[in-house]
Amino acid sequence: MALEFLKHTGNPDDFFKILPVDWQEALQLVWEKGSATSEIFVLKEENKVIAGGILFKDITADMQFFKEEAQLLLASKSYYIGYLWVLEARRGEDLGSLWLKSLKQYYPDNYFWLTIEEEGLIRFYEKNNFKLSFEKECNSEKEWLLKSI
Incomplete structure (x- = not known):
């Protein structure tokens, strides 16, 4: 069972359908x-999407929490990683780490950044060479911004 990392050029629904329903709804407008x-x-295995994410090169509606930082990072050709997801049945196989490593190999001259709403994910991203850069709280909601190093 060989895993393939590839830029998805087909119907985006092939990726979207593996996401949680609330993510799918939020992603429609974005x-x-x-x-x-x-x-x-x-990441595909036997022609089935088992993990994936989106690389954004421009401001999106879901970047509003860190809008100023987003503008600066995108202007410096640092791309935003959004909607990174691994099928729940495949968690614990380092597929998220493989996806991040493969993306960095695909774009070796670029940096990346992302935002998270779950504090517990900070350790995962730090393990994958991201550094916590900002933390914001608004109306008792917290978000963290991490950048690749």
């Missing part, structure tokens, strides 16, 4: 406005 400057990368 994808409508940002698909022209975004790329989906997936």
Whole structure:
């Protein structure tokens, strides 16, 4: 069973359908406005998407919490990773780490950043060479921004 990391050029629903329903709903508007400057990368096994994420190269609606930081990072050709997801049945196999490593190999001259809403994910991203850069709280909601190093 060979894993393939590839830029997904087919129907985006092949990736979208593995995401949680609330993510799919949030992504509809983001994808409508940002698909022209975004790329989906997936891990496939036996022609089935088992993990993936989206690389955004422009401001999206879900970047509002860190809008100023997003503008600066994107202007410096640091790309935003969004909607990174691994099928729950495949968790614990380091597929998220493989996806991140493969993306960095695909774009060796670029840096990446992302935001998270679950504090417990900070350790995962630090293990994958990201550094916590900002933390914001608004209306008792917290988000963290991490950048690749």
